[in-house]
Amino acid sequence: MTKTYLTSDELATRIKYDARTIRDRLKDTVLLEGVHYFRPFGGRKILFIWEVIERDMVADAAPFSFPARRQA
Secondary structure, eight states: OOOOEEOHHHHHHHHTOOHHHIIIIIBTTTBOBTTTEEOGGGSSOOEEEHHHHHHHHHHHOOOOOOOOOOOO
């Protein structure tokens, strides 16, 4: 499986979030190190794995349905 590695700026463009929000709020709460991102060569740079993030975003999205109509 081919993996697409993205910086926080590139990920922000794809998911329509600010890059700072990704770094400050989503990283380590929703996006987990070793699952959704990694630090190549043990450095400070972070690369996000797009396929894993996309899979989890879709899996977590609950299908929308209208409530049943009450009978009169």
